[in-house]
Amino acid sequence: MRDLSAFGPVDAAYHYFDLYFEDADRSAYVIDVLSTGAWTAAGFALVNQHACSGLPVDHAMAEFFILPDIRRKGVGARAASLLFTLHPGVWEVGVISRNVAAWAFWCHVTAPFREVETIAKGDMRILRFKSPEVLRRKARGEG
Secondary structure (H helix, E strand, C coil), rough: HHHHHHHCCCCCCCCHHHHHCCCCCCCEEEEEEEEEEEEEEEEEEEEEECCCCCCCCCCEEEEEEHHHCCCCCCHHHHHHHHHHCCCCCEEEEEEECHHHHHHHHHHHHHHHHHHHCCEEEEEEEEEEEEEEECCCCCCCCCC
């Protein structure tokens, strides 16, 4: 929360948190890294279907956080790319306009997608794109 407060007031009580473990249209992920032989939490992501733009969407990145000492090592980019692969369809990622570092990160992560649309709405900048379904190779012996 302290990181977000640099860009405006933040309500420390995240009123929707419990819903990520109850609602089918919300998913919570812990982002782990292998450090000195053990898995340790490096961040988290919350994905839902509530678009910042108000347009129809399959998935939206509600929250995404990587611990400061883990940043700029590719962990966040790999985690975000994996989430886009796990959840194909139309995505939105909203970023507070004043958060220049987050904007640069999300522009970099979404660069491989075709037709990334940028939407300005209030104090938000939104990246909207489609994550394609990835064809899974059949393992030997599979039908």
